Amino acid sequence: xxxxxxxxxxxxxxxxxxxxxxxxxxxxxxxxxxxxxxxxxxxxxxxxxxxxxxxxxxxxxxxxxxxxxxxxxxxxxxxxxxxxxxxxxxxxxxxxxxxxxxxxxxxxxxxxxxxxxxxxxxxxxxxxxxxxxxxxxxxxxxxxxxxxxxxxxxxxxxxxxxxxxxxxxxxxxxxxxxxxxxxxxxxxxxxxxxxxxxxxxxxxxxxxxxxxxxxxxxxxxxxxxxxxxxxxxxxxxxxxxxxxxxxxxxxxxxxxxxxxxxxxxxxxxxxxxxxxxxxxxxxxxxxxxxxxxxxxxxxxxxxxxxxxxxxxxxxxxxxxxxxxxxxxxxxxxxxxxxxxxxxxxxxxxxxxxxxxxxxxxxxxxxxxxxxxxxxxxxxxxxxxxxxxxxxxxxxxxxxxxxxxxxxxxxxxxxxxxxxxxxxxxxxxxxxxxxxxxxxxxxxxxxxxxxxxxxxxxxxxxxxxxxxxxxxxxxxxxxxxxxxxxxxxxxxxxxxxxxxxxxxxxxxxxxxxxxxxxxxxxxxxxxxxxxxxxxxxxxxxxxxxxxxxxxxxxxxxxxxxxxxxxxxxxxxxxxxxxxxxxxxxxxxxxxxxxxxxxxxxxxxxxxxxxxxxxxxxxxxxxxxxxxxxxxxxxxxxxxxxxxxxxxxxxxxxxxxx
Ligand SMILES: [Cu+2]
Numbered sequence: 001x002x003x004x005x006x007x008x009x010x011x012x013x014x015x016x017x018x019x020x021x022x023x024x025x026x027x028x029x030x031x032x033x034x035x036x037x038x039x040x041x042x043x044x045x046x047x048x049x050x051x052x053x054x055x056x057x058x059x060x061x062x063x064x065x066x067x068x069x070x071x072x073x074x075x076x077x078x079x080x081x082x083x084x085x086x087x088x089x090x091x092x093x094x095x096x097x098x099x100x101x102x103x104x105x106x107x108x109x110x111x112x113x114x115x116x117x118x119x120x121x122x123x124x125x126x127x128x129x130x131x132x133x134x135x136x137x138x139x140x141x142x143x144x145x146x147x148x149x150x151x152x153x154x155x156x157x158x159x160x161x162x163x164x165x166x167x168x169x170x171x172x173x174x175x176x177x178x179x180x181x182x183x184x185x186x187x188x189x190x191x192x193x194x195x196x197x198x199x200x201x202x203x204x205x206x207x208x209x210x211x212x213x214x215x216x217x218x219x220x221x222x223x224x225x226x227x228x229x230x231x232x233x234x235x236x237x238x239x240x241x242x243x244x245x246x247x248x249x250x251x252x253x254x255x256x257x258x259x260x261x262x263x264x265x266x267x268x269x270x271x272x273x274x275x276x277x278x279x280x281x282x283x284x285x286x287x288x289x290x291x292x293x294x295x296x297x298x299x300x301x302x303x304x305x306x307x308x309x310x311x312x313x314x315x316x317x318x319x320x321x322x323x324x325x326x327x328x329x330x331x332x333x334x335x336x337x338x339x340x341x342x343x344x345x346x347x348x349x350x351x352x353x354x355x356x357x358x359x360x361x362x363x364x365x366x367x368x369x370x371x372x373x374x375x376x377x378x379x380x381x382x383x384x385x386x387x388x389x390x391x392x393x394x395x396x397x398x399x400x401x402x403x404x405x406x407x408x409x410x411x412x413x414x415x416x417x418x419x420x421x422x423x424x425x426x427x428x429x430x431x432x433x434x435x436x437x438x439x440x441x442x443x444x445x446x447x448x449x450x451x452x453x454x455x456x457x458x459x460x461x462x463x464x465x466x467x468x469x470x471x472x473x474x475x476x477x478x479x480x481x482x483x484x485x486x487x488x489x490x491x492x493x494x495x496x497x498x499x500x501x502x503x504x505x506x507x508x509x510x511x512x513x514x515x516x517x518x519x520x521x522x523x524x525x526x527x528x529x530x531x532x533x534x535x536x537x538x539x540x541x542x543x544x545x546x547x548x549x550x551x552x553x554x555x556x557x558x559x560x561x562x563x564x565x566x567x568x569x570x571x572x573x574x575x576x577x578x579x580x581x582x583x584x585x586x587x588x589x590x591x592x593x594x595x596x597x598x599x600x601x602x603x604x605x606x607x608x609x610x611x612x613x614x615x616x617x618x619x620x621x622x623x624x625x626x627x628x629x630x631x632x633x634x635x636x637x638x639x640x641x642x643x644x645x646x647x648x649x650x651x652x653x654x655x656x
Contacts, residue, residue: 037070044085047078049101051157052093059212059219062187066156067094067147074217075159077179078145080137082165088133090125097191098124098539101133102148103161104276105260105475107441110525111135112392112495113532115440118149119386120514121496123536123543131535140165141260142179142234142278151508154240155190158183162234169348170256170265174232174282178223180317182246182273182297183239184210194508200373206305207505210242213299213315221317222327228287232256235271236278240504242299243274243434243478245337248319249293249330253281255345259474261443262348268340272300274436276476276502285319292320294330298337302481303434303503343449345472352470354445354488357424361415363513364428364456365435365479365501372564376509377501383510384500385411385561387547390536392496395519396526397544401554402519409547409560412514417491419518425487425499428456429479435506438476441497441517442489445471450483457484476502494518494525510563 037048054068069075080086092099102116114135118124125131143161146153160179186193186208193208215221225231233253237244247270255266257280271279299313307313318327366378376383387394387409395402408414417423425444427437447467454460467486479485500512528543536543545551548560 035070035076038076043083044087045078045080047076047086047088048091049088050091050093051099053095056156058214058217059185061212064187065189067099067152068156069159073156074181075157077159078161080161080163082140082163083136083138085134085136090131090133092125092127092129092131095127097152098126098129098149099147099152099157100124100131100149101145101157102440103133103135103143103145104438105139105141105143105278105443106135106137106161107139107493108135108495109138109493112441112493112497112522113526113528115495115497116148117440117498119390119541120148120498121392122390122532123539123541124149125535126539129535129538130531132529132531134529137163139163139260140168141257141262142236142280143260144236144238144276144278146238151190151194151240151504153238154184154186154504158238160234160236160238169262170232170282174230176229177232177234179234179236180216180221180223181214181236181238182244182315183214183217183237184242184299185212185214186240187211190504197505198374198509203369203373203375204305205367205375205377205509207241207303207503209304209306209308209311210240210299212312213242213244213297215295215297215315215317219315222292222320223317224323225285225319225321227285227289227321230282230284232280232282234278234280235273237273237275239275241275242303242313243272243436244297244299245339246271246273246295246297247333248283248295250286251283251293253283255279255281255340256348258342258345258472259443259476261473263345263472264348266340266345270337270339272339272342272478274434274476274478274502275504276436276438277474285321289321292318292322292325292327294318294328296330296333300434342474342477343446343468343472346470347473350470351445351473353447353467354422354490356422356464357488358421359415359417359491360424360426361513362426362428362457364430365511366430367433367509369567370564371567374509374564376563377506377511379413379511379513382411382413382513383563384413384512384514385510385563387412388549388559388561389542389545389547391514391516391547392522392526393528393536393543394546395496395516395522396528397551398519398546398554399523400520402516402523404555405516406557407546407554408514408516409557411560411562412547413512414514414516416519417515417517419491419494419521421491423489423491423515426457427479427485427487428458429481429483429485430456432481434481435479435501435503435511436476437479437485437487437499438502439487439489439497439499439515441493441495441515443473443475444477444487444489445473446477446485447471447488448484448486449477450480450485452480452483454480454483457486460484462486491515491517494521496522 039046049069053065054073056066056073057063066073100116100118113121114133115121140163145161146158252267252269294316297315363379370376398407401407405414405416494517497515542549546554548557550556
């Protein structure tokens, strides 16, 4: 009996030790360049990625399950030189979720089938499945890789991808390069958050607010530097939602690259980096710098419908000149911030405005409710729903009909592009939120961007004379609240490329369109590897046919995947919910006021009772009760948020 108990205790101790010490050893064990999971030979990098759940606690406030690679998190930084090949052997060891990898910003010429979005260029890799990505890289700079299925990457499957080149512009100006990631962070896993977000209990579509911000996937980032030295800092926002203001105390920086596009040297004291954007800049550590100095990333609160009381929206890192000295708190900065306007940047290659467009696509960004009561995101009248057959496989199997957008289905919102035509995207934001728009397979010229609240492009009376003669070029650009933006690119990269907002919540709620570029060329150059098709077979996903899986009558979309039905015109479900809540709030308010009001005069009481609902049941602006009711317009970036924020100091920064 005693022996048995002793054995059990021993086994228990070993088990507990393993649980506690395995992650530590896994984290501390290796150097990324010498691991068995990354080999390099003759211009080919082979990465072996086992994707699985691990435990992590990056902000020190909540240990949680995160998606790691090869038993560790943060996941590795991928690296290659220009024109080299990258092979990634993925094994999905997540027992409960499928996955994919997308390589953000890479053009993948003639390799669109390696782009990664599920049901677009491949089938999702099911639990237990494996999949190989194999592509060459021809663009220098900072990129990143992340999951591109069911809003999964904020659970940790996101990391940098760096492509170096032998003769980089500006390299004579700096001594060393440092990579710094910035992101938001949630304490809860995405599936649960999505359920709350996309529900009739959230008719206004309020996005879950992150729990914290991270620099270098931690809140204790120190970067060792030498006074008088110039560093190139490669920064990438790998977050899910929040844009970040970034500054280095007492130092200006000089921008040299955004989203893989070199720019003319441009000095600034603050950078704004939206989700998925990258920026490389030079910083010269002051020669007289005698103490360590902080740098700060501060989440843009305008994006949040409300700022939780306990949220610290800032994260501080430190440039360390002397390890023995302290890490000082950052000085307090007050809003409004004025970061560098990225449309003022000039590409290093001075590429001029592309010719007049052959093909113009106008997309209005609209948030609205559907019959299930949840809030969806629309381009015009379409909220994206993935097709039954991955769009690329439809393009490859549809023969001559591949040029007919019908076969891709209504809800993929597909535009078929001709080879080498100039495409112009006009974006009108019919929403008070900021949206960072990203195009796969290309970067684009931002030929025009309005200020906030400028209305639609048409209403702005902008002419070609207002367009930038040498437009800034990048792959992710922020559309301003209720403003407009015009993008141009040349359709010189046959493929199936998504265009979407990079706020992961809005990917989930449907803010996606699809470009099928030169499908007849694709049919000649793309050969899908067997393991890609085998992945579909495992998930019982058809590899041929139109969006509805019909390969007999290609123009019959009967049975295609569709969003919930629309609500009857004139009355929305959220309106009904809102009305009910308003009435209840109103009645409670009146009751409360009456109860308190015994000591008040009759006039005062009548004035109070007037709050709430107007005679015609409409709601008057600017009152708490009504904001709760019709928050879609009322709560976003409201002044009230900032008034509350002003009272608090967090991480040394006060925002007013
Ligand atoms: Cu968005």
